Amino acid sequence: MGMTRRLLTAALATAVALTLGAGTGQAAEREPTGPVQPNILTAALYSLGNPTIAPPGANDWGCKPSDRHPNPVLLSNGTTANAYENWANLSRKLADAGYCVFAGNFGGAPGSFLQTVGPVADTTKALAAFGDKVLAATGAKKLDVVGHSQGGMNVRYWIKYLGGANKISRLVGLSPSNHGTDLFGLLSTLEMIPGVPAALGTVCQACNEQAVGSDFLTDLNAGGETVDGIQYTVIQTRYDDVVTPYTSAFLPAGPNVKNILLQNVCGLDFTDHLGITYDPVAQGLVLNALDPAHAKTPPCVPVPPVIS
DSSP: OHHHHHHHHHHHHHHHHHHHHTTTSSTTOBOOBOOOOSSHHHHHHHHHHOTTOBOTTBOBTTOOOOSSSOSOEEEEOOTBOOHHHHHTTHHHHHHHTTOOEEEOOOSSOTTOSOBSOSOHHHHHHHHHHHHHHHHHHHOOSOEEEEEETHHHHHHHHHHHHSSGGGTEEEEEEESOOTTOBOTTTHHHHHHTSTTHHHHHHHHOHHHHHTBTTOHHHHHHHTTOSOOTTOEEEEEEOTTOSSSSSGGGGOOOOOTTEEEEEHHHHOTTBOOOTTTGGGOHHHHHHHHHHHOGGGOOOOOOOOBOOOOO
């Protein structure tokens, strides 16, 4: 009975602390996090039971950036992915490297497994508000953002329309959908069939907006795709099976743009779109992009694609 009472008391105290700290970053400075995962499939399975859990190493609201890493790192999710599913490995590596790391769920029903499916503008507004919360909590002046797929493209909307140009120092995109996708021609074909775009939009408006040639992307990319003062890095794999053609991820060349093809760094790496955030070579390139003064050549380790 004594042990049971102590366990119940501890659980109650934890629940109270979490309730008091919700949204304040004070009473509950560190959100609950899940374990490190080896790939996105195991992470997705884990998050089915707890889709709101933070990825490991993330969302410590008491974290203060160091002199070496003065900018917190904000992780931006890909289409349909929740934060844990997308970042349950890289977030821990970033935290272990000394960064304050943050990730959230936006663009989906609260508490649901599927996130980042609503209109890009709405998703990005929520992401930008979360970024403001990170800046306020950490006292930092600017953010570095790492985004996967849609998450890498969304941030460019934030920069162009939501004041992100003054708040973001670096944007690192992992297979970002900067110019959309035709899904090997399938999406472009479906978009021409009457009724299909409307049906797709009921479950994933962001999918329609990422179709090659969409009004959304045409507007986003008009007038220049980058802005001065922000360092852009795109890390892409030749074996991308979602953003196709794979070259559509790259940004126009410029002094503040670095486009990296993963296979030019490691020809034995067969990572695909889903696997890139868990790929050790890509992760090493992310660390280099965030801290170029201490860049290291990532070890070339053969990595098979994720079978989806």
